[in-house]
Amino acid sequence: MAEQEQQTVEKKEKEPDFSDYRGVMIVVEQRYGKAKAVSWQLLGKGRELADKLETKLYALVIGHEVEHLAKEAGYYGADEVYLCDAPELKDYRTRPYSRVCLKVIHQVKPEIVLFGATGTGRDLAGAIATHLPTGLTADTTELDVEPPPSRLLLASRPAFSEKMMATILCKRYRPQMATARAGVFQALPRDESREVPIIRVENDMKEEEIAARVLEFISETGKVNLEEAEIIVAGGRGLGGPEAFGMLKELADALGGVVGASRAAVDAGWISHDHQVGQTGHTVRPKLYFAIGISGAVQHTVGMSNSEVIVAINKDENAPIFQIAHYGIVGDLFKIVPAITEAVKKKRGLPIGPLASTTGGNRA
Numbered sequence: 001m002a003e004q005e006q007q008t009v010e011k012k013e014k015e016p017d018f019s020d021y022r023g024v025m026i027v028v029e030q031r032y033g034k035a036k037a038v039s040w041q042l043l044g045k046g047r048e049l050a051d052k053l054e055t056k057l058y059a060l061v062i063g064h065e066v067e068h069l070a071k072e073a074g075y076y077g078a079d080e081v082y083l084c085d086a087p088e089l090k091d092y093r094t095r096p097y098s099r100v101c102l103k104v105i106h107q108v109k110p111e112i113v114l115f116g117a118t119g120t121g122r123d124l125a126g127a128i129a130t131h132l133p134t135g136l137t138a139d140t141t142e143l144d145v146e147p148p149p150s151r152l153l154l155a156s157r158p159a160f161s162e163k164m165m166a167t168i169l170c171k172r173y174r175p176q177m178a179t180a181r182a183g184v185f186q187a188l189p190r191d192e193s194r195e196v197p198i199i200r201v202e203n204d205m206k207e208e209e210i211a212a213r214v215l216e217f218i219s220e221t222g223k224v225n226l227e228e229a230e231i232i233v234a235g236g237r238g239l240g241g242p243e244a245f246g247m248l249k250e251l252a253d254a255l256g257g258v259v260g261a262s263r264a265a266v267d268a269g270w271i272s273h274d275h276q277v278g279q280t281g282h283t284v285r286p287k288l289y290f291a292i293g294i295s296g297a298v299q300h301t302v303g304m305s306n307s308e309v310i311v312a313i314n315k316d317e318n319a320p321i322f323q324i325a326h327y328g329i330v331g332d333l334f335k336i337v338p339a340i341t342e343a344v345k346k347k348r349g350l351p352i353g354p355l356a357s358t359t360g361g362n363r364a
């Protein structure tokens with residue numbers, strides 16, 4: 001026993017040699033040929049990490065009829081793109097997708113592999129990490145690297161019910177893997193002049209070898225996709241009840257956006273949790289964020305402060321939300337929101353419906 005312990009100690013002291021592992025790889029997620037925004041956001045972050053490590057940034061695109069996405073990955077910052085395009089890969093299934101990832105990882109030997117922390121990304125990353133085997137940090141919100149020679153990935157995520165940030169290291173295995181939340185990192189501007197090499201990878205798994213079959217894909221109707229939305233109209237406790245969310249929905253519809261909410265509104269049961277923005281909800285990075293009747297508690301703002309333009313509407317001029325808002329309107333939301341909706345509709349040539357006067361009029 002003592003001898004065994006001695007051996008483990010000695011083993012630990014020996015630094016493993018990872019000099020043949022180089023490069024940062026982003027696994028691009030797509031559905032029906034449309035990439036998830038988090039993939040391009042990760043390429044933006046990956047570019048920064050690769051530059052710090054003085055190494056290459058790779059993208060891996062898997063699917064069927066997805067060659068255009070390989071080009072897109074180049075436009076968003078990848079130096080080289082691996083593409084596996086086959087009919088068997090049309091729908092996401094763990095085994096064939098992880099088989100392709102493993103093949104490319106063995107071939108390229110990247111030191112870091114990143115996935116979006118989506119349902120698919122989590123499933124795929126977990127399957128690969130256990131196969132390799134290597135370490136995986138799930139749902140990270142901050143990523144950095146120690147410069148060479150250490151080259152360690154510093155993968156940070158909230159821990160202990162979001163009360164603290166933990167930075168997790170994977171010292172003895174490669175590649176270092178992480179899934180990262182959507183909306184946290186920023187994509188690089190799309191640059192169509194970037195033409196990068198596309199390396200084709202064969203799919204080795206035939207349909208008859210794949211146990212899982214996708215019979216039908218039923219999309220969740222009515223479920224919001226906050227992370228992909230460019231415009232979010234969010235409401236908080238200031239709305240006073242569930243009815244006023246109808247008024248917000250009208251503004252969101254007029255703008256082509258979706259409705260978000262603070263936790264106070266969700267906890268009150270006025271709207272479902274999938275609308276929640278913040279520390280325990282979604283992290284979002286839209287072009288335009290309306291914070292309506294939201295005070296701006298830090299647990300809310302951590303989820304939306306990276307929005308490009310923030311408009312706050314609040315009757316309390318001292319509400320903390322005004323500290324991060326680009327535009328602020330002090331006043332009663334029940335008067336202001338319908339007025340904005342009407343102005344937007346006029347400008348966009350949309351019919352001014354009866355809803356605008358009734359929902360607003362309830363409380364105004």
Ligand SMILES: Cc1cc2nc3c(=O)[nH]c(=O)nc-3n(C[C@H](O)[C@H](O)[C@H](O)COP(=O)(O)OP(=O)(O)OC[C@H]3O[C@@H](n4cnc5c(N)ncnc54)[C@H](O)[C@@H]3O)c2cc1C
Pocket residue numbers: 161162235236237238239261262263264265276277278279280281282292293294295296297298299300303313314315316319331332333334
């Ligand atoms: C561990 C933890 C995790 C959390 N996670 C989240 C999270 O993910 N997301 C989140 O949002 N919160 C989260 N919270 C809660 C957070 O701390 C706040 O309690 C919450 O964000 C407050 O929501 P609110 O701004 O809607 O409500 P309030 O703070 O009550 O603010 C309501 C605002 O509406 C304004 N108002 C009222 N009436 C009107 C009117 N007629 N016109 C205009 N303005 C009006 C008021 O002036 C006020 O500023 C978390 C808390 C903890 C402890």
